[in-house]
Amino acid sequence: MEVLGPDRVTDGSAARRLYSRDGSVIEGGRAGPVCFPETTGEVVGCVQAARAHGRAFVPRGAGTGLTGGSVPCDDPVMIVTTRMNQILEVDRGRRVAWVEPGVVNLDLAHHLAGSGLHFAPDPSSQQACTIGGNVANNSGGPHCLAYGVTSAHVAAVEVVLSDGTVVVLGEEQGDSVGLDLRGAFVGGEGTLGVATKIAVRLTQDPPKVATLLLDFVEVADAATTVSAIIAAGVLPAALELMDRRVVEAVEPFVHAGYPLDAAAVLIVELDGLPGGVAHEVGLVTRIGSQGGARTVRLAADDAERDRIWKGRKSAFGAIANIRPDYYLHDTVIPRTKLAGVLDEVYAIAERHDLLVMNVFHAGDGNLHPLLLFDSREPGVMERVLAAGEEIVRASLAAGGVLSGEHGIGLEKRRFMSLQFSPEDLAAQDALRRAFDPDGIANPLKVLPTGASCGDVNALDVVPDGVWV
Amino acid sequence: MIARSSTTGRIGLRDDALSACVSCGLCLPHCPTYRATGDERRSPRGRIALMRIVESGLAEPNAEWLAAMDTCIQCRGCEPACPSGVPFGELMADTQAFNSGTRRLPLRLRLGLRVLGRPQMLRLGTRLLALAQRMGFFRSSGFLPGRLPLRLPRRPAPAEVDVVLFTGCVMDTWTPHVHDAAQRVLEATGARVGRSGTAAGCCGALHVHAGLREEARSLAHRVMAALPGDQQVLADSAGCGAMLKEYGDLLGTEEAHAFSARVADVHEWLVERLDRLTPVGGRSEPVIIQDPCHLRHVQRVDGAMRAVLAPFVPVVELDDEGLCCGAGGAFAVLQPDLAAKVRDQKVAAIDRAVARSGAAVVVSANPGCSFYLGAAGYQVRHPLEVVAEGLAATGGQEMTDGN
Numbered sequence: 001m002e003v004l005g006p007d008r009v010t011d012g013s014a015a016r017r018l019y020s021r022d023g024s025v026i027e028g029g030r031a032g033p034v035c036f037p038e039t040t041g042e043v044v045g046c047v048q049a050a051r052a053h054g055r056a057f058v059p060r061g062a063g064t065g066l067t068g069g070s071v072p073c074d075d076p077v078m079i080v081t082t083r084m085n086q087i088l089e090v091d092r093g094r095r096v097a098w099v100e101p102g103v104v105n106l107d108l109a110h111h112l113a114g115s116g117l118h119f120a121p122d123p124s125s126q127q128a129c130t131i132g133g134n135v136a137n138n139s140g141g142p143h144c145l146a147y148g149v150t151s152a153h154v155a156a157v158e159v160v161l162s163d164g165t166v167v168v169l170g171e172e173q174g175d176s177v178g179l180d181l182r183g184a185f186v187g188g189e190g191t192l193g194v195a196t197k198i199a200v201r202l203t204q205d206p207p208k209v210a211t212l213l214l215d216f217v218e219v220a221d222a223a224t225t226v227s228a229i230i231a232a233g234v235l236p237a238a239l240e241l242m243d244r245r246v247v248e249a250v251e252p253f254v255h256a257g258y259p260l261d262a263a264a265v266l267i268v269e270l271d272g273l274p275g276g277v278a279h280e281v282g283l284v285t286r287i288g289s290q291g292g293a294r295t296v297r298l299a300a301d302d303a304e305r306d307r308i309w310k311g312r313k314s315a316f317g318a319i320a321n322i323r324p325d326y327y328l329h330d331t332v333i334p335r336t337k338l339a340g341v342l343d344e345v346y347a348i349a350e351r352h353d354l355l356v357m358n359v360f361h362a363g364d365g366n367l368h369p370l371l372l373f374d375s376r377e378p379g380v381m382e383r384v385l386a387a388g389e390e391i392v393r394a395s396l397a398a399g400g401v402l403s404g405e406h407g408i409g410l411e412k413r414r415f416m417s418l419q420f421s422p423e424d425l426a427a428q429d430a431l432r433r434a435f436d437p438d439g440i441a442n443p444l445k446v447l448p449t450g451a452s453c454g455d456v457n458a459l460d461v462v463p464d465g466v467w468v
Numbered sequence: 469m470i471a472r473s474s475t476t477g478r479i480g481l482r483d484d485a486l487s488a489c490v491s492c493g494l495c496l497p498h499c500p501t502y503r504a505t506g507d508e509r510r511s512p513r514g515r516i517a518l519m520r521i522v523e524s525g526l527a528e529p530n531a532e533w534l535a536a537m538d539t540c541i542q543c544r545g546c547e548p549a550c551p552s553g554v555p556f557g558e559l560m561a562d563t564q565a566f567n568s569g570t571r572r573l574p575l576r577l578r579l580g581l582r583v584l585g586r587p588q589m590l591r592l593g594t595r596l597l598a599l600a601q602r603m604g605f606f607r608s609s610g611f612l613p614g615r616l617p618l619r620l621p622r623r624p625a626p627a628e629v630d631v632v633l634f635t636g637c638v639m640d641t642w643t644p645h646v647h648d649a650a651q652r653v654l655e656a657t658g659a660r661v662g663r664s665g666t667a668a669g670c671c672g673a674l675h676v677h678a679g680l681r682e683e684a685r686s687l688a689h690r691v692m693a694a695l696p697g698d699q700q701v702l703a704d705s706a707g708c709g710a711m712l713k714e715y716g717d718l719l720g721t722e723e724a725h726a727f728s729a730r731v732a733d734v735h736e737w738l739v740e741r742l743d744r745l746t747p748v749g750g751r752s753e754p755v756i757i758q759d760p761c762h763l764r765h766v767q768r769v770d771g772a773m774r775a776v777l778a779p780f781v782p783v784v785e786l787d788d789e790g791l792c793c794g795a796g797g798a799f800a801v802l803q804p805d806l807a808a809k810v811r812d813q814k815v816a817a818i819d820r821a822v823a824r825s826g827a828a829v830v831v832s833a834n835p836g837c838s839f840y841l842g843a844a845g846y847q848v849r850h851p852l853e854v855v856a857e858g859l860a861a862t863g864g865q866e867m868t869d870g871n
Contacts, residue, residue: 082506
């Protein structure tokens, strides 16, 4: 069965190797044939070809994921959506845009610039990640504190199901009528089918934006200020925390003028009507000073604001300035417990003789502790994994949850039973089977099955396999 | 789980350069070949991952691997995008140097590069091509200017010079009017300008791209020997300027580092002396700025080019964040299909700018980009051609005095 021409499908060993990985250190199995469809019909063809050859399929966007969600297990057909990158229609009146899944998040932002509208989810990888990947992971981003995560911004999705059927979930206009299958699909991590067209909701640009940079000599003071701001009735558009190591890593790249001697900085963005923003700037400045902020700096113009954000959004990529590898967690804890849990995170890393840095969406308590290491050091992976598990347990013990926005993928399957009862997991599995009875859509992801994907459960350091 | 074995140094890549990539993928949208294909094998992240495999001795290079490397334009657009500062240009140049030792490059590339290093042969060949062009034997194919010059004027050099204009190889023979314009502008500042000429010849940039590092080194020695003294060496070709500035790294000698320190892009030099250039004034037509990769990503002096143009002409920006045009030295000849796809992206950006502004002229400070975009139907000029035309007569007077 020929679905794609020879230039858009390959089983070359180099391709199969590259498409076995995402943006993380997580290794699973090997990719099978790698396909680059350009239309919904071609995606249907890829799914049917996978089925005809008894293989699973794995959808993949830009491969910036951090939990192995698009990492293949057993030679599946890789359905790469990067060539489905057209912005099909922007309806400014109804504030909806139809896009293909391979559209890069920031490209959509640029396309909409000047129209007075934007797509609110802005993951830190937004310059590279795709809208399809945002839908699969129900991605967040700094500005999701005020505006909500991807699910709140997807009106409808055209989906190729695992039997090749094409369905549209959700409605372009209004709320979903009947059972909200759109809601179920967003965040499905590719286990419920492949998104081939997405109707995203567009949000009106705020009339006024103010970005503040607060710096602290104690991390705990910064953390306490976070909950003080929200307790005072201010809901910032974004509220981010970066600790000293992060600042040191990104400042040479962005020259944002972050204070290098601070233990932590907060980025607070306020938006709305000019009068309201001015009032909140005053309020946050006062709360920050009372909470121990040494300085509170208001970005003077868009260029300064852009530099402040560029530093924040470059953080993960800048890690190699310190260590060549990182392992990142994504737990969410109650805001009021930030200071205590951060203390624990630093202590856990120290116990395992690892460097840790923290850069995260503080406003919604979404931690991103990064454990830094050099994978060439013998035995380091065991320490990294052990520390990671302790961080997850500490977060859950504080009343938190496993994942804020990166998804579960392969990486956090083993923690699912810490958060969910067997009955909870069975209910999720039943939903999944309703979409994909044969289990060929991105199998072994999200839900713990006991089956292993490549070596992910072995927790061993394994060398790169020979290819060619 | 997890990845990297210790390197055995098969290719000879610097270990900390290779390990600086954390695979975050933030480079992807800044890579013209990934943009055109959506394929990891055509991306910086993918290419680095593939380098690692061969470097650590776990696999032999095969055709698919070589294609991943050969499809890199070496525009280095990924470098400013990388928060970890991966020196991608170095990694790719080292990889291509390794590859050149394991295979024979295509004959036309070897011949072409040899001619660049031999000014007399290049001039003779150009004359033949110019004749053939006028007799209608062939049309411009994208790597040649639309109309080659038949003969080159000889210019007497001033006895003493303040700065040296680096004239290189193809620009000197194919588009001498660009150097003339650059010289006029430099002289308008009161400087006495010499030319590197055929004694210095080719900078060797394309040889480095092709992995022919020894050839590049011998060209670098010739350039340095032809240009003793301590005057600044100014390049009006972005690619040459970037190469000359990297002689220190190419040769690794103190002398070469000292030479590189003398090199500046023409705009970089002019921006310090803008007060000496008087625009003729009046309304002028806007121009669309195309950033040559080696001006923006490597030399990072694209701001200086804008500052020099601004007093003379309204500038229109492209909205593609400096994505490569696909010319890439010999790339458009060696990888014509992929280069054309990359150029299509640039053409779309230029057309958007045209629609927005009505501008009819594109300015580019690199010969390869100019020829390749010219072949796509645009009127392309060097920024200093535009500046030279806008100089007030007093500036022109000084120029004559300077001569």
